[in-house]
Amino acid sequence: MSCGNHHETPCDEVLARVYTYLDGELDQGGCGEVREHLDECGPCLREYGLEEAVKKLVNKSCACEQAPDDLRTKVLGRIEEICGEIKTASDAGTSGTA
Structure with a gap:
């Protein structure tokens, strides 16, 4: 999707990150890019x-x-079991290196 206007962050890229944005999983820079785009682009805001x-x-x-x-x-x-297994395997893998 594109609204036809030029944006610093393209519509398709913003819409691909909408769920990540809604879930609060974007970093601060990504959030800023999405917010800025939504402020400028009516179709993406809708x-x-x-x-x-x-x-x-x-x-x-x-x-x-x-x-x-x-x-x-x-x-x-x-x-917890899996984390313990991973730690044990990791410890065993690094103990043989000098």
Whole structure:
């Protein structure tokens, strides 16, 4: 998509980063680029508004369901196991180097 106007950051690039921007996962520079573009570009701002509304609707629809506590405990335990395995493998790999 392009609005036909020249922008420092192209429309396609901004729209590809909309979800990352909405999720707060862009670095400060990326956020600034997206905000600046949205301030200048009506079509991209409308698309952003649509994506923001969809995200809010999905969040509202799914926010009431939580994972059971035992599932959460199992998942966190498995993550700790994997982290321990990775650390052990990493330590074993670096201990033989001088």
